[in-house]
Each structure stands twice: as structure tokens, then as C-alpha cells.
Amino acid sequence: MSCGCASPVPEVPVTPPETLSSRVLLARVALGVAAWAAVYAMLQPAADWVVAQLPLDPESHLAEALAFFVYDTPKVLMLLALVVFAMGIVRSFFSAERTRAVLAGKHEGVGNVAAASLGIVTPFCSCSAVPLFIGFVSAGVPLGVTFSFLIAAPMVNEIALGLLFALLGWKVAAAYLGFGLGIAIVAGWVIGRFRLEGWLEPWVREVRAAAVDLPPERLTLADRIDAGVEAVKDIVGKVWKWIIAGIGLGAFIHGYVPADLLAEIMGRDAWWSVPAAVLLGIPMYSSAAGIVPVVEALLGKGAALGTVLAFMMSVIALSAPEMIILRKVLSAKLIAVFAGVVGVGILGVGYLFNLLFA
């Protein structure tokens, strides 16, 4: 999951001037959103114009690929900025410590549902994965409930949902949300049922965490809007390279890959394409922001939705780098169970999507 682990030093935030009333702040945000909408509405004509200026046959592969790239790049970046801004504000109401306090002592079942849901809104960064894992387990959050959180947090994140909603419509986004949560809840519950606490690395079980008593944060509206702006700088600043790469690949698929070929290997009739997509996704690692434009282009060429989404889920939820990080706290056996349970879940969702969205 993208986060600010590698972000450059941000400027020191200015103390919010007390004179700015909430009303002024909200008016500013509304103005910003209106300006955003105005620019967004002009993207398609502007992109058409740019491509028309090029000395290319508009029917050619290159022109089609370029048109996709020139229109999609600003579109995806703008959508991402909007989604990340809104989510930055939402996330300022949550913290990992508070989520842990909610989950500690929760029983399996209810705990898995709560953990998966909180996984979407709790600020979480992949370099925090290990401290978070130990912090949860040592505070009495059951292992399976912790896994529900760790599966949902990267897979059902705001970038994936926001971009799916914007590019493919609310039905796909809602289905992704429902099935993603479902996988996180069920996989966590199954892992909990196996009673695998003994498969943690021994030192993890030894950790006795001190009770932490953080002073409650008092955030003003200005602080929360700041949090949104910071999130945009942080995340867009980090993932734009992934997006350009993803759109470039999408543009290539859009312009050059023949539709028949994809429909044949990634279409609904090829039963083996779902497991192949999941396996292909494991060694790949990309931010959701990079993978969604590829998803969009593949779908445009007749690939089946379930197959493509299984690929996307596999890329972001079953990433080899994250498993290597988690190896510090989990035994290899436990990682294999985790990958196996989540992989089976994604497989099931892939087939189900293909059935539902015919």
C-alpha cells in the first residue's frame, strides 16, 4: 500500500490562523472542488484537440494509444487527488491505536467484520505493517482478527475503490468493496479457526507491550483539511510514476492488442484464466493506482471482469515484498497459510464476478 515512507521532507505545517472561521474554510474547499470540476470537464475536448494536432492517421494504432494516454493521465491523476483528499479527511478521525483499542478482546466473527471495515479507514502504511501486527497481537487482538485487518487494509483501499468507481462505475466499485471485505473477513476467520498462534516467530509471543496512554488529539477543521492536502501531496507525489506506467501499459493494450486475442485468453469461457491471473499477480507489485488503468484497458478489449479483478486483487493483496516484510514476525508456514487462504478467496471472487457480470 502506498504511504509516505519514502516521501521527501514536507514543509513544517503552519499553525492554523485562529481567525479563519469554519465557514471560510468550507467555502475555500467548495471553491477548490468547483475549480476541479471545471478543469475535469475540459479534459476530453483538450485531449482530443492535442491528439488532432499530431500528424497521425486517427484510425492508426498509435493514435488510439496516444488518445488513451493523453486523456487518461490527467483524468486519473485528478480523480486520485480528489479521492485521496476526501479520504485524508476521513482518516484524520481514525488512528491505528484507536482501532486496536476497538478490536482488542473482540471475539472472532464480530471482530473479523470490524477489523476488515476499520482496515479501509485506518491510516496504514506498509512500513508500519510489522509494528502494527505486533502491536495488535500483543494487545490481545486475536490473530485471525489481526489478519482480517491486514488483508483489508491494502486490498480495499480508497485508491482502488475511488478509481474503480470513477472509471468503471458504482456497480463494479460496490462489488469490489463487498467481495474484498468478504475475503478479508472470511480469510481472517479461517486463519483464526486454525489456531496458529504457535506459528508466530517465538520472540513475537514474548513481547509484553506497555499500556500506552496517548493524549487525545484535538483537531480543528483546519487541521483535518490540512490532513487532506498533506495526503494528496504525499500519495500523489509517490504514486504518479505507477500511474504513468499503468496508463502507458493501458494505452499499449488499448491501441495494439487485438480484442479477439484477449477475449480468448481472458474471456469468460476460459476457465483457467482466473487461477492464471491470481498466480501471475503474486510476484507483481503495484499500487492500486497503477493497476486500475490496466484493468480499464483490459476490460475494453473483452477481458472478463472477474478475471481482471482477481488479477488486481492478487497484485495488491498478495504481494511478494509484503510477505518478505511479514516473514520477520510470521513463520514461513503461517505465510503459506495466509497466501493460500487469501488466494482461494480471490479465486472464488473471480469466478463469482464472471458469473454475475455477464
Place this chain on the structure above:
Amino acid sequence: MKDVKVLGPGCKRCQTTAEMVQAEADKLGVAITLEKVTDYAAIAGYGIAATPGIVVDGKVVHAGGLPKAADIDAWLA
């Protein structure tokens, strides 16, 4: 002399946090000993779930994300 510890596995954000603390201490003229705690078991022992964390004189004052300069000033005061 304030004893400040920055808890984090050594990612960029933790580095930035340590630099911010040092900069604020220099600005205020407060003498501190700054230690980076990177061992996962030690970090977990402080009871935080999100890094970077900040501990001042043995008390956890911050967890998760970059701190604000104004808050650092308050912790060092």
C-alpha cells in the same frame, strides 16, 4: 536534559521525524539526547501500533505519521 526516542524501523518518515525533533530542540535551545529505536521488539514494547512514535522521558507522546512542529515544541518544553 530531555531524553527523546524516535521509534520506527528506519523508514524515511522515521528519519524525517528524528530530524524534526532535533531541529525543534535546536531552535528552542533545549538539550536533548536523541535515540532511534529500530528494533521491532523494543518498538512493540512501548505499546504503539503505528510508527513513527516519539517517547519523551520514557512517556509515549506520539504514534503514527509525522508530528507537528508546534506539538514537538510542547513536548520539549
